[in-house]
Amino acid sequence: MKFDTAYSLNLDEKLSIYDVRELNFDETAAYDSDKDHFLCPNDACRAAFEAGNTLSTFNAKNVNYRRTPHFKNKSGTRHIDGCRYASNHKGAAGESDDDREDHFPSEFVLTRRTYPRKMPLAGAEGQPPQDLPEIPTTRTNASVSPSDATPDKTSVFAHPVECYVSNIDDKDKLKAMPLKIGEHTATYWAFFKKIEYLQDNKGLIYWGRIKAIKDYTNSFRIDFEKKVWLDKKPYSVNVYLSKKLIDNYRKRKAFLEQIKAAASSDQPLYCFFYGVTPELKQVPSKKNPEQTFGVFSANIENLDHLIIREAPGLG
Known part of the structure; x- marks a missing residue:
């Protein structure tokens, strides 16, 4: 179980x-x-x-x-x-x-949960601390209280993403399960928006298959496969992760390990993010800096709200 x-x-x-x-x-x-x-x-x-x-x-x-x-x-x-x-x-x-x-958590809380330590760490051998209060050993048949159930809220972005990805073959379930983020409430199905449809609504969880991850040593750019159509023209979509953002991230080592592995991976990978909506920008051409081209782009503001992962079933 x-x-x-x-x-x-x-x-x-x-x-x-x-x-x-x-x-x-x-x-x-x-x-x-x-x-x-x-x-x-x-x-x-x-x-x-x-x-x-x-x-x-x-x-x-x-x-x-x-x-x-x-x-x-x-x-x-x-x-x-x-x-x-x-x-x-x-x-x-x-x-x-x-x-x-x-x-399924019914609310994704944007303020990160803290975990104040109330007891000393277990010893090096993994044994419980010796000064823990005794746990009664009398067996009872007491019922389960409501507080024992899985919490209704989460501040970990991976949780709602896992709910969506692992249940992608059950659209009825995703359309029935509610999710609240900030002041916005919708179903899981409505909150997760494919990257090519990002113009439909702002403030959603956008996702798409990754075309390439550009490794600039100290920063990264994630390019998506699908393009956004505007005025009958296709535009590329990307998100940028700055050096400052990564250096200040409390999970920096784990993140760098993951994204560097993803950049060289042959497996189909997907990126999910929340908190920013890519906007159409004019970017200078490398071949001719005086010329520009349009691209939908955004600077990620919070790495807690971005995930790169395999997602079987999304296609």
Whole structure:
């Protein structure tokens, strides 16, 4: 069984698997999910067992997405009777182990979540700190409280993108699931806009297949395959990532590793971004600087809101 929320023993807080990925790559946070202990998010279930009754993670530390990240039960993980996270619990949310993300956040929060550490880090051997309060071991059949459910909001851009990509073959579902960003509310299907239709509406999540990634050593330009048609003329589309933006990014190492690998990859890759809408600009020609040509372009303002990834099924 897979699910995307668990209790972090080191942080004394419930985290989504996307939060865990954020922490692993954040150079400003001393965190390593391999040294954390993840327990059942059901408060009553967690209280019924010792701290060693842990879950495992999948795709928590891989810079590139391979399959939908998640938490899962180990072979020896125990749960109280009726816990929705038990592997044999019938009708459990997210019970399938396929590559589909079933937990759709209803709001993408633009302010990044912070993770204040409330407990000391686990030791080098990955053992829980010795001064942790005892967890009651009396088994109960307490029901799951609403707070145990997957959070309705996320500040991690990868989460709504994964929902869209992994469910692309179920348009009815995407058209039924609501998503709020800022003051704008729409369905997942309406919020994700193909790059060639960027003129239809502003303030959406734009995406498209990458034609090329230009590596300027300290900055990058992402060119899209599809063109935008305006006044019966086709215009190229690109987004630019400045040196200053990248240098100040808290996940700089992971991002550079990912984009450099993407620039040399033969696999079909897609770029998703939010926060800017490419506009038609006149750019000087390299061959003749006195001449210009039109291109739809935008400078990315927040790397937290940009993803480059494989996206099987998008075509």
